Amino acid sequence: MKKKQVAKIVGIIVIVGCVAGTTAFAGTSKMKVAVAAVGQGDVVRTIAVEGHIETEEEKAYYAKVTAPVSTFDLKAGDVVQKGDTLVTYDTQEYDRSLEQAQLQAKAAKAGYAGSAAQSKEMTQAYEEAQAQESMYQQAYEAALANVNDLQYNIETVADAVDDKRDKINRDIAQVEIEIAQKNAQAADYDDEDRLDYLEEAAQLQVKLASLKKKLLELPDSGAKPIEDRYFSEAQYYLNELATQRAQLQQEMQTTKHAAMNGSQLAQLAANAELANTAVTWNEEDAEKAAEGVTADVTGVVSEINVEEGAYVAEGTRLFTIKDMEHVMAVVEVTSYEMGQVEVGQKASIEAAGNTYDGTVSRIRKETVLDSQNKAKLQVEIHIENPDDKIYLGTDVDAAIETGESDSAIVIPNDALYTDDEGDYCYLLSNDVIEKRYLTCGIASADTTEVLEGLSQGEWVITDAMTDANVGKGAQAK
Template sequence: MTLIKQRMFIERMKKRENVITMNLEENKDLTKKQEKEQKKEQKKLERAEKKQNKTPMDAAKKKKVIRRSIIGVVAGVLVLFIVISNIAAANTKPVVYTAQVSKGDIAQTLSTSGTVTSEETKTYFAPISVKVGEINVAAGGTVQKGEPVITYDQTALMNEKKTTELKLQASEGSYNSSVQKNMESIGDLGEANVNLDVLEQQITDIDNYIKELQQKVNDKKAALAYEGSLLQISLIDWADKPDSDEYENLQKLVQTNNYEQTNNKDIRAWQDEITKYTDMLSNCKEYKAEMKSQKTSADGTKLNEGGKEELEANVQMQSISSQTALDSINEVENGVLAEFNGVVTEMNVVEGATPAVGTQLFKLESTDDIKVTIEVTKYDLEKLSAGQKAVVTIAGSKYDGEVSKINKMATKNNSGAAVVSADIKILNPDEKIFLGVEAKIAVDTAKVEQTLIVPASAVNTDVDGDFVYAVEDGFVVRKPVTTGISDSMNIEITEGLEEGAQVMTEVSAGITEGMAVSAVPQE
C-alpha cells in the first residue's frame, strides 16, 4: 500500500470512528435520562414502604434492598442500551467514502530498467603483421579520441616498411626481366613444340591412371560399407542374445569393418599412389604451362597481346599490394589511434605478439553516444514511440533521455514471454556513467492537461466494461465510463461522468446499486 493510500485509509477510519462516537453519545444521553426516571421510581417505592412498615429496617436488610435496587437499575439500563443500539443500527445508512470528479493534469509514465551500452562500437583489426610494442590501454580503460591504444615495435615496423619497399622494387624489376627474357627465348620455340606434344600425352595417361586408382578406392570403400551394413543387420538380429558367441563375433566383425573403412591398407596404398601421381600431374601441367609460355614468348619477335596483358596485370597487382602495405605502415607509425572517446571493452593481443593481418586487436565503445536498452511487453509496447522523453537514473544520478529506437521483432525473455527491445539515448552523458551497469528508466508515454480525473480506486471492471459507483441524492448509481490514461493515483475519464459528480472510492461488501447511503467526501 502506498503512503497516499495509507493516509486515505486512516482518514476514512477516523471519520467512521467519529460517526460511531456520535451514536454512542446519543445513546449515553438516552441512558442518563432513563437512569433519572429509575431513581425517581425507586424513591417513590421507598416512601411507600416506609409508610406501610413503621418498624425501621435493620442494617443488613437495608443493604440487601439497596443492592437489589442498584442491580435492577443497571439491568434496566443495559437492556435499554441494547434496544436503542439495535434501533439506531437498523435506521443508520451505510457510510461510503466519495471523491469529486474534477479536472486536472495527468501524465502516464512507463517505469522499467535496462542495461547501459554504447551506441557506437568499433572493432580494430591488425593492418600489418608486425610485433606489438606497448598496450597503452587495458580492457576497461578509457581513451580519448586520437590517443594510441597500442603501438608497434619501432624496429620491427621500420624493417617491415623497408621489406615492403624492396618487394615493390623487385616486382618492377621482375617485369623488366620478363620482357627481356621473352626476347631471349625465341630460339627455344622448337624445343617447346616438341615438349608440348610429349607433355600432353603424359598428362592424359597420368590423369586416366589417377581415375582408375580413384575408382578402386571408391569400389573398395563401397564394398566395405556394404559389408558393414550386412554386419549391422546381423548384429540387430542377434541383439536379443547379447551373451552368445555369435553376437560377440559380430561385434568384433563390426569393429574390424569400421577400422577397415578408414585404415584399409589397399585403400591407403592407392591413395598414396594417387597423391604421388597427382603431384606428377601437377608438375607436368606446370611444365606444360611453362612450355606454352615459352612458345608464346618465342612465337615471333615480341610478346603477344594476351601474354603482355597478363604480365602487366601481375605487376600492377603486386604494385597495388605493396603500396597498400606501405600506406598501412605509415598509418600506424604512431600506433593504432582511437577514433572517438570511449572505453576499451576487449583487448585481444598482448605485448610482444605478432598478430597476422586481419586479426582482431581490440574493441572500442563510445562514451559520448550512450544508450540504455530496455525490454517491454505487448501491454507497454502500444504506449511507447520514438522521440518520447525519458528520465534515466544511473547510480543515483539522473540524465535526460529519449526513445531513439524500437525493434520490429520480438524475442523471448528468461520467463518465455515475448518482449520487444527498445533503446533510450542518453542526451547528456558524463564521466560518471559506466557501461554494462543497470539503469532505471521512466518514459513519459502520454500527458493530458485539464481533463476529468478520478482516483484509480474508484474505477471497477466487469464483463460489461469499466464503471464507477456514483452517489446521487443519497443513492448509489452505477455509471459506465470510458477511461483514458492513468498514473499511480488517478485515471482519466473520457466519457460517462461530469465534473463535480461524487464517486465512491471503495466498494465494500453489501453495497449495491440503488441503496441509500451516507456519503463522506474525501479531501
C-alpha cells in the same frame, strides 16, 4: 473492486471535504463521504520496468598489417578517448620492403624506357633499311634489264654477222661454180664463142673478188671491245647491287629481331606498372604500420586478444571497444505490457542515483526468461544525455510513457471500481449516492481518463463504497 495502475502522474484533481456553496445538512441521518470534483487534467500512462546499461555501438579492432606489436598497455575495463593511439607496430620490415619495392620500380621503369628507346631505334632502322631495300630492288631490276639488253644486242649483232658470212660464202661458192662452168664452156668452143665465155668468167671473177672483199670486211661475230666493256661494267654493277641488297636484307632481319613488337613492349610496360603498384601497396602497408591502431570512439576496452611484443597477422582480432557516448538501457516488459510499447516513446531512466532522458529505439523480437522462467521481451531505450557517471552493466529503473491525453476528464483512482460489467464509480448527486458505469481511457498512478459517463463539475465519492449505499442520502465531509 478497486482498479490499480502503475504510471506517471500529470493531472489536477480537486478533493474537497465539502461541496462549496452547499448548506450544512440538518440532522445526523445522512452519512458523510469524501468527494472529489470531476475536472480536467493531463494524463500520462507509464510502465515501470527494470533492466541494465549496455552500449549501442561496439567495435572490434583488427590488425591491418602483419607485424610485431611494439606497444600495448591496456587492460579490460580501461576507458580510452577517441583519437588515442592504442597499438604501435615495429615498422622496420615494412620500411625495408618499401625501399626494395621502390628500387625494383625504378629498375623496371628504366628497363622499360631503355628497351622502348632501343626498340624505337631498331624499328626506325628497319623502316629505313626497308625503304632502301625497295630502292635497291628497283636498281637491281633496272641493272638486270640493262645486262639482259646488252647481252641480247650482242647476240643479235653476232647472229646478223654470221648470217651475212654464211650468205656471202654461199654466194662465193655459187660464183666459183659459175666461173668453173664458164671456163669449161670456153674450152669447148672456138675462139669467138670462147671469148664470150671467158669474158663472162672474168666478170664472175670480179664478182667473186667483190664477195671475198665483203667477207673480209665483215666484223668478228664476237662482241667488240667497247661492247665487252659495257657488258662487263653492267654485269659488275649488277653483282654489286645483288651483294649490297643481300647485306641490306640481313640488316633488316637483324633490326627486325632487335625491335620489340607491341606485345613485348606492353609486357614491359605492365611489369613497370606492376612494380609501381607494388610501391603503392608497400606505401599503404608502411603507413598503416606507422599509424598503429587508433580509437575511433570514447569507450571501454574489452575482449583483449593481443599483448605487447606479440607478432600479429593481418586480420587478427585485437580487442573490442564499447562506445560510452552511445549507450542504452535494456529493459524487460511482460507480453501484456508489450502491446503498449512502441518505438519513439519517451522514457526516464534512473541509474546510480542519476536520472536520464531516453527514447525507445528498438524492440527485440526474441523473448528471454527472467529469474522466474517467465518469458519477457527486451526493449532498448536510447539514453539521450549520457555522462561519465554511467557504467556499462549497471542496473536501472525506467519508466516508459506509453500514452498521453491532454485536457481530459479525469477522476481519482480511489473513486474508480471494476466488475464484470466494466468500470464504474459512486457519485454524490443531489445529496444521494449514485452508481454509474463509465468508459475509461488511459490511467496514471493517481488518475484515470473518463471518455464517457461523467461531466466536469460532478462529484465522485473517494471513500470506499458498496452497492448497498446506492440511493442513500449523504453529504460531503
